[in-house]
Structure formats: C-alpha cells, structure tokens
Amino acid sequence: MKVFLTGATGFVGSYVLRELLSAGHDVRVLLRRGSESKLGELADRVEVVHGDITQADTLTPGLDGVEAVVHLVGILREVPDAGVTFQRIHLEGAKNVIDAAKSAGVKRFLLMSANGAKPRADASSAYQWTKFEAEEHLRQSGMDYTIFRPSVVFGKPSKGQPEFVSQLAKDMFGLPGIIPLPLFREGLPSLAALVKGFVPFARRWQESLARDGSPFELQPVAIENLAEGIVKSLAVDAAKGKTYEVGGKARFRWGELLDVIGAGLGRSKPRWKAPVPAFLIRILLSIRFLRRLLPITRDQLDMLMEGNVCNELPFFRDLEVKAIPFTPQNIAYAGSGAYQPMNVSAAVAVASSSRRRGGKWVVYHHPIPPSNTGVSLAKFGMWVFLASEVMFFTGLIGAYIVVRNATPQWPRPTDLNLGLVASMTFILIMSSMTLVLGLSGVQENKQGKFRVFLGLTILFGSIFVGLQAYEWAHFLAHHKPMENQFWGFFYTLTGFHGAHVTIGVIMLAALFVRALRGKYTAARHNAVEMVGLYWHFVDLVWIILFTILYLF
C-alpha cells in the first residue's frame, strides 16, 4: 500500500516508519526542508517530499497516488513566540492534511490524537481540545478513518526525541537524593501523608505513600505496541471508523510509576517521596522566569493531575497486538545516559525557521563533550576555581606583605600561643593525609578504608575549626581587630581561612553521608576527588599563613 506519513522524524513516527517498511508498505514521508538527516539509515528506503503541514499548498503534490495517510505530527509544548501553538499544529495542520488528502482522493486516513482529547468546553488545556477538533474534522471528512488516542508512550527514543520515561528519569531522578520526589495532589495533603512524606527511612510508610500520595493514574504503553497497532490497522476492516484508546495493560499510580522508573535506572531502593500540593507548583509556574526553568508546563501538570487511563482492550483485541508490559527491564534504556531529553527544542523542530527568529528562548541540550585537554572537565573546572582561590588568598597575603614592609616597627604581639598553633597545623596536615588515604580507599573500592579515613578527616577538620574558635575567643577578649595592623590582618587572614575550612568540613560531611549510602565506587568518585583538591588547597594555605603570621 502506498502510504503518506507525516511526523516521520518524531519519536512515534520513527517507530511507525520502521514498522510500515517491515510490513512491506511503500512509504512517502513529508519532511520539512533540512530534516532529511533525521531519517538516518531509513532515508534510502523511503520517498521524500518536502512540505509543511501549516502551509496547505505544499501538501497537494505529495499526495498524488497515495492510498492511505498516517498523520502523526504533534507537539508537547507550545512556543508561542515562534508561532508554534497547539492550535496551529494540532488543529490547523491536521485540517490542512485531512483536506488535502480528501481532495487528492485518499481513501484511508489514520490520525494520531491523544488520550484525554475532549471538546473545548471540558478541556483543561488547548492540547486536549485541539486534538479533539482535529478528530471531529476527520470524522466528518468522509474518509475511512482510524483515530489513535495513546496514553503516555514509553520506548527507547533517538537523540532529541521527547519520551516521558527518559524525561522523568532526568527531571525527577536527576535531582540530588536528598530532595524528595514530588507526589502531586490537589488540595492540602493530610497530616498523616505529610508525616509519612518527611520520614524517608520508614519504608512501609513510603510504600503506602507511593500508592496513595498522588491519586491519579497513568497507563503507559510501549511504543512498539502503538506502532504495530497503527500499521496493522491499515489492513483491518474492523478498525475503520474506530477511535482507539491506546494504553498499557496495567495502571500505575504516579508514585508507583516513579518507583518503576527508579528500578529501571538501577536503583536498588525506592527514592524518597513526599506529597506536594499541586497549587504550589501552579504558583511557581505563574512566575514567568521560573516557568522556563521548570521541566513541566501548566498544561502538562493539569493533564497529569487528571490522570491518563483508558480502555485499552479494543485496541489490543481488534489489531491483535501483544502487550509489552511497563517493567524496569523494559525501560532500562532511560538509564543509559546517552540520551538528553529536551522539551522546547522538540517543539522548535516543528517550525524550522523559528530557530533563527527567536533564538533567545531555544534550549538545546547537548551531551557533554569529552575533554580535549587530557584532564577531566570536572578537574579542569576545579583547578580554575582553585586558581581563583589562589588569587584571592595571595591578594590578602600580598596586602599583608606590602603593609608589613611599609611599617617600620611591626607590632608583633608577644602573646601568640605557638604550641596551640603548632598542634592546629599538625592536625590539618593529618587531615590531608587521612583524606588522601580515603580517596585511595575508594579508588581501590575498599569502602571500609574509605569511610574510616573520610570520617577521620571530618574529625580532624572539626577539631581544627574548634581550636581556631577557641583561639579567636581568647584573643578577641584582649585584642580588637582595629588595635593595630597585626590584629587587623590576623583576624582577616585566619577568618577567611577558617571559613574555608568550615565549608570544607560541611562538604566532607555531605560526602560522608553519601559514602555511608554506598554512592561512591572505584568507577565513580569524582566528588571525593574534587572536595579533596579543595581540602588540600585549604591545608596548603594554612601552611603559608602559619609561617608568615605566627613565625616571622
């Protein structure tokens, strides 16, 4: 069968195209100029026509001799500045394709809609009613139609294609572990739910929250199932005039879904979850600059809160599709890390010219390029930071040297406690050694050695800070910073250094907590090395300060 396909470079489209080809269909794809490369190795096996669904006159030539149209083009997020709106793409674009197909004499038309498509009066977002009105337009066209309304669709995406599991994996699981995953709900959570939410270690409470924290449900369906059903429907008479709701065989509460994704990412334990009233998120989304930063749009949140479930039985029955379940094994692709999901640019890709016009809002996610210096990017960045720290401290020390040189009789105090300072120095040196031994522990994957030495480092660091506080308390009782040049510099230099040590202890403590939870391995311990560099630098600064402040 000669099939005209739109949206072939999208997430669903790439699967549908492969399925069409393997079913032996003769495929003609509609592409915007410049998108050919996105077809990849399939480019040789299809006929390409150029056109744009938003420009009706570009469609007619490509529909000549076509028996069936598969119209998939859709967007998830509007970019109004570029003229990419639900109304323009979902409704006007679809109408253009439907009208052009009808006048070209096409008999069969398959339309990709969305679960939850509903009349304007009932819709919570333009996404839903534009899809619905496109459906209505098709129903009245007189062609043999089949409409597909998928729930959320999962499956391995190609680069740049938005896919909900990969997106959640990044947006939710990309956050540090100490931030709980949000269980959105309307209204305020009950006191019990709040208490449960803020006791992350109570496993049973967390499990009950995953079920009840967010009441809405989703019914994820595999992309392979959707594509198979769409292609099979071309040859199934029972599918004519049908509107299929396409969902998986199982329904998941939001919290349960997050747990499946977590397991798919290889986490052994479910992540901490806490109830979040949806109205708080809506308030945040009403602030313009935050809207761009948050990974979810107001529409998406509202639609998520509605749930996304359907009656999937007719789809699987009529089209004889065997369901692929939503399991951690089947979504393991989300943890591969090779894929960088994107929201805005997926929508931007629909309007090719918009890239140049509205460049300021376009967000491109690129995979991190490899370092070309032979030094890892993290380490390079850390050393640049340390270089700026060197400038900071040598600025202070330089001022000290200059002022000291310009002061004929340096007011060196007699009541410096060299014994105390010597022991502080000794303790800081020890802490550097224990940390470096801890690092070599984690590099050899000896968790015990790593944790013990990291713990000792924190202990020594804390003792140093404590002794310095003691020293300051003692001196401040006798010498004000304004007393003379010495005390001015003394408090400034040791104060800034002490602040650095304190920050270091806090970072080490954070490392320690994560270390106890087994977050660092021989293969993955960048953070330990970076904090280590900082810590040794602070030790190095002390070596200089100790000499020039106390001994001269």
Next chain:
Amino acid sequence: MAAPTSAGAHASAKHESHDRSYWFVFGALAVLTVVELSIPALMRGMGGVMILALLVVAGVKAILVASYYMHVRFEKRLVAWMAVSPFVLSLILVMLVKSDIRTVDGGGWEHTSQAAQAEAPSGH
C-alpha cells in the same frame, strides 16, 4: 585505628597505590613543621636570613602538599601550569604594589604605625 592502618599497608603493596608516599609526605610535613617552629629560636636576630629560611621551608611543604596530596605530580603538565600561574601573577602584583609603597616616602604608614605603637606598646 589498627584496621585502617593495616588496610592501607596492604593496599600500598598492591598495584599503583601511592599510600606509601602519602605517609612519607606526612612524615616530611611533620618534621618540617618542627623545623619551622625551631627556626625563630635558633636564628633569632638574623633577620632576613631567618625569614628566607622560613619561607623556603613553608614553600617546600606547600609543594609537597600540591605534588602528592593534590596529585599534581601524577597529572598532566597542564594542571601544574594552572596551579603555578596564579602564584606568578600575584607575585607580580605584590611586587609592583610593594615597590610603589616604598617609593612614596613610606606612604604614610610610618605615621599610623607609630600612633598604633603609642596606644598599644606590645611588640618589638
């Protein structure tokens, strides 16, 4: 305390562990600190020589920490350049400011310092 020590000793016997040199550097730092503490007592009155000796010892300690604990020795040369270049830059800065202060007839520092001395006669 015994467990980690033996673990460390065991590790240093194996493949490319630097544990042995870490302990050695620690020992050197400790000894040099003692040396530093004794320099003012031993070299009292030698003025510039004492300061030079102190700076040399402190410099050696700093280089030891950077080379071994911060792994500069085991990294690409680029890291060493990144570590050293700000020192060079700040040295230039300090030297320029210092020479400037000196040439402006004491720069008024004398006055302030004598006032401070009058208020709190403590040092020598």
